[in-house]
Amino acid sequence: xxxxxxxxxxxxxxxxxxxxxxxxxxxxxxxxxxxxxxxxxxxxxxxxxxxxxxxxxxxxxxxxxxxxxxxxxxxxxxxxxxxxxxxxxxxxxxxxxxxxxxxxxxxxxxxxxxxxxxxxxxxxxxxxxxxxxxxxxxxxxxxxxxxxxxxxxxxxxxxxxxxxxxxxxxxxxxxxxxxxxxxxxxxxxxxxxxxxxxxxxxxxxxxxxxxxxxxxxxxxxxxxxxxxxxxxxxxxxxxxxxxxxxxxxxxxxxxxxxxxxxxxxxxxxxxxxxxxxxxxxxxxxxxxxxxxxxxxxxxxxxxxxxxxxxxxxxxxxxxxxxxxxxxxxxxxxxxxxxxxxxxxxxxxxxxxxxxxxxxxxxxxxxxxxxxxxxxxxxxxxxxxxxxxxxxxxxxxxxxxxxxxxxxxxxxxxxxxxxxxxxxxxxxxxxxxxxxxxxxxxxxxxxxxxxxxxxxxxxxxxxxxxxxxxxxxxxxxxxxxxxxxxxxxxxxxxxxxxxxxxxxxxxxxxxxxxxxxxxxxxxxxxxxxxxxxxxxxxxxxxxxxxxxxxxxxxxxxxxxxxxxxxxx
Amino acid sequence: xxxxxxxxxxxxxxxxxxxxxxxxxxxxxxxxxxxxxxxxxxxxxxxxxxxxxxxxxxxxxxxxxxxxxxxxxxxxxxxxxxxxxxxxxxxxxxxxxxxxxxxxxxxxxxxxxxxxxxxxxxxxxxxxxxxxxxxxxxxxxxxxxxxxxxxxxxxxxxxxxxxxxxxxxxxxxxxxxxxxxx
Numbered sequence: 001x002x003x004x005x006x007x008x009x010x011x012x013x014x015x016x017x018x019x020x021x022x023x024x025x026x027x028x029x030x031x032x033x034x035x036x037x038x039x040x041x042x043x044x045x046x047x048x049x050x051x052x053x054x055x056x057x058x059x060x061x062x063x064x065x066x067x068x069x070x071x072x073x074x075x076x077x078x079x080x081x082x083x084x085x086x087x088x089x090x091x092x093x094x095x096x097x098x099x100x101x102x103x104x105x106x107x108x109x110x111x112x113x114x115x116x117x118x119x120x121x122x123x124x125x126x127x128x129x130x131x132x133x134x135x136x137x138x139x140x141x142x143x144x145x146x147x148x149x150x151x152x153x154x155x156x157x158x159x160x161x162x163x164x165x166x167x168x169x170x171x172x173x174x175x176x177x178x179x180x181x182x183x184x185x186x187x188x189x190x191x192x193x194x195x196x197x198x199x200x201x202x203x204x205x206x207x208x209x210x211x212x213x214x215x216x217x218x219x220x221x222x223x224x225x226x227x228x229x230x231x232x233x234x235x236x237x238x239x240x241x242x243x244x245x246x247x248x249x250x251x252x253x254x255x256x257x258x259x260x261x262x263x264x265x266x267x268x269x270x271x272x273x274x275x276x277x278x279x280x281x282x283x284x285x286x287x288x289x290x291x292x293x294x295x296x297x298x299x300x301x302x303x304x305x306x307x308x309x310x311x312x313x314x315x316x317x318x319x320x321x322x323x324x325x326x327x328x329x330x331x332x333x334x335x336x337x338x339x340x341x342x343x344x345x346x347x348x349x350x351x352x353x354x355x356x357x358x359x360x361x362x363x364x365x366x367x368x369x370x371x372x373x374x375x376x377x378x379x380x381x382x383x384x385x386x387x388x389x390x391x392x393x394x395x396x397x398x399x400x401x402x403x404x405x406x407x408x409x410x411x412x413x414x415x416x417x418x419x420x421x422x423x424x425x426x427x428x429x430x431x432x433x434x435x436x437x438x439x440x441x442x443x444x445x446x447x448x449x450x451x452x453x454x455x456x457x458x459x460x461x462x463x464x465x466x467x468x469x470x471x472x473x474x475x476x477x478x479x480x481x482x483x484x485x486x487x488x489x490x491x492x493x494x495x496x497x498x499x500x501x502x503x504x505x506x507x508x509x510x511x512x513x514x515x516x517x518x519x520x521x522x523x524x525x526x527x528x529x530x531x532x533x534x535x536x537x538x539x540x541x542x543x544x545x546x547x548x549x550x551x552x553x554x555x556x557x558x559x560x561x562x563x564x565x566x567x
Numbered sequence: 568x569x570x571x572x573x574x575x576x577x578x579x580x581x582x583x584x585x586x587x588x589x590x591x592x593x594x595x596x597x598x599x600x601x602x603x604x605x606x607x608x609x610x611x612x613x614x615x616x617x618x619x620x621x622x623x624x625x626x627x628x629x630x631x632x633x634x635x636x637x638x639x640x641x642x643x644x645x646x647x648x649x650x651x652x653x654x655x656x657x658x659x660x661x662x663x664x665x666x667x668x669x670x671x672x673x674x675x676x677x678x679x680x681x682x683x684x685x686x687x688x689x690x691x692x693x694x695x696x697x698x699x700x701x702x703x704x705x706x707x708x709x710x711x712x713x714x715x716x717x718x719x720x721x722x723x724x725x726x727x728x729x730x731x732x733x734x735x736x737x738x739x740x741x742x743x744x745x746x747x748x749x
Contacts, residue, residue: 122584125581125584125585126588126592130636133580133581135580150635182635183577184576184635184639185635185636306633307629308629308630308632308633311622311625
């Protein structure tokens with residue numbers, strides 16, 4: 001059937017089983033919005049009108065992080081696209097599958113400095129996995145097919161499809177391709193058997209191994225396999241910031257998060273290990289600290305679907321390219337084979353005892369201070385009250401690190417945050433996307449007062465669609481992490497980190513008709529959280545916490561892990 | 568060390584920027600870059616030279632392979648290949664003696680004079696980078712007015728040495744063999 005490009009887009013979304021999109025209209029996408037009003041319902045696509053394009057991409061990313069499905073956003077040309085760039089860059093850094101449709105000025109005006117024109121494929125080239133400019137309406141459907149394929153396979157990432165206005169107006173026959181073949185793109189899934197064999201030999205023999213699990217394990221849906229591998233080989237496990245939940249925090253072999261704000265015991269373990277098995281992690285600078293000093297005595301097994309991640313920062317002794325789930329399965333088979341053939345696993349009790357001793361020496365701790373609310377206490381209470389079952393979406397800063405350290409994630413896709421880009425403002429819109437995707441689950445946005453002020457405009461969106469996000473505001477009136485660094489590394493020179501003037505957040509929420517509560521004393525915390533979580537729909541809980549609390553331990557920027565500051 | 572890298576890419580909108588942008592975004596250097604069509608419709612060949620230590624070169628190749636519309640990446644440095652560059656030079660040729668000197672250099676280097684005027688020649692030379700540089704160095708004292716270099720193109724030798732083995736874990740990458748018509 002012949003139809004116009006706008007309709008083709010929505011038909012294609014249906015073919016891709018897209019149920020929810022986040023967007024903001026404008027001149028260049030008016031045909032699409034016209035069609036959305038006419039046919040979206042019939043095709044089963046629900047559009048959420050956000051209040052800023054950045055929120056649309058963050059919401060789509062939160063949607064994707066919470067489900068594994070590709071998130072979808074729709075924005076207009078020019079400023080619509082440029083407002084989306086932070087969201088796109090965030091999805092790129094954290095390998096989140098997102099497809100962004102942007103409007104563009106009509107093809108005959110491209111390059112003409114037309115109204116609301118921006119070279120969006122040019123601007124987003126370095127922060128998308130790939131992008132497209134549709135120059136022929138016949139190409140629209142195949143391009144969308146390719147965009148979803150590229151975004152969601154291999155190492156996932158954002159893909160932008162730029163659609164000149166005439167492309168959504170012109171008509172052609174709608175045929176959605178069933179299969180796809182790209183001669184330049186064919187991610188390796190299965191690990192090389194010889195490499196898997198070498199890796200397993202090393203894993204059986206190691207005396208002080210550490211299994212180091214990143215977001216890639218969650219992306220690949222490999223959590224169960226990672227767990228089996230860890231249990232079968234008796235490996236202590238650490239998760240990266242992006243990998244939290246890939247291995248249950250409550251598991252006796254779990255060491256929690258490593259790196260700049262990781263546990264003392266975790267960083268000591270990785271630094272003293274003789275074998276690091278990395279699955280879907282990338283030895284980021286926030287993980288390794290000073291590279292020359294990182295785990296000097298360790299052999300490295302590096303499993304990743306992206307070959308460019310391997311030996312980029314830390315030289316891998318045994319590289320294994322492929323999908324984490326496939327490779328864990330291969331490894332499990334190989335373990336059985338080698339043990340049956342008489343390989344003897346090293347006894348690791350002494351190693352576990354040593355790790356437990358490190359943990360006993362310096363566990364996470366904070367000092368109580370009468371009725372002052374300590375942010376760590378809020379997170380402990382949140383964990384207790386929600387039984388560790390909530391989906392948490394954090395913003396960026398101190399509260400993010402406390403949540404990562406203390407909430408204890410047992411399930412994958414329970415923890416959303418902006419890890420790589422560290423984009424303030426992520427937490428709340430991402431929670432909105434997650435709550436749309438998982439209406440049966442409790443979704444809590446743990447945000448700071450700084451980041452929340454960047455994207456709180458989405459309060460209107462959660463109100464409009466009654467999206468039940470519970471906002472837990474860790475409100476210290478500072479850009480807390482900036483202030484902490486200024487205190488520790490810049491001689492208490494608090495330059496422009498004091499948010500002296502801030503709205504009354506309870507009144508602010510109420511202005512959007514969102515119920516809000518506040519706690520100012522420690523004794524009010526439990527009751528306030530409990531009451532807040534019991535209110536249906538969106539809620540804001542303002543926790544007025546200690547102003548100058550610090551996140552410990554901390555590895556100063558550029559320092560070695562062993563030089564972490566404990567308190 | 569200098570490396571010559573050959574790429575087959577989808578010949579489409581923005582492809583050159585994708586490759587060039589990768590180098591600038593990640594702080595790598597492109598020394599020369601040549602692009603042209605192949606016999607297969609829609610596929611272009613890029614030849615680029617770059618330099619860096621083994622770690623940098625490995626990253627460059629992996630990052631190039633990661634580009635969605637790059638079909639094949641080959642580091643020719645590691646295998647038998649032929650490299651050529653063309654240069655055109657406008658060189659002073661004022662009196663008989665100077666004109667004679669240029670002409671004899673042209674002959675020794677198997678270059679060609681492609682344009683003649685009363686006080687200058689345009690000469691053309693094809694060769695590997697070393698030959699081109701040597702020729703330029705000899706013409707410099709005579710007086711070079713303008714110079715244009717194409718950058719290096721390179722092609723794998725038909726008969727690869729029997730003992731040639733691809734280096735490292737190259738085979739672990741996704742590779743698409745492409746039968747380019749000769």
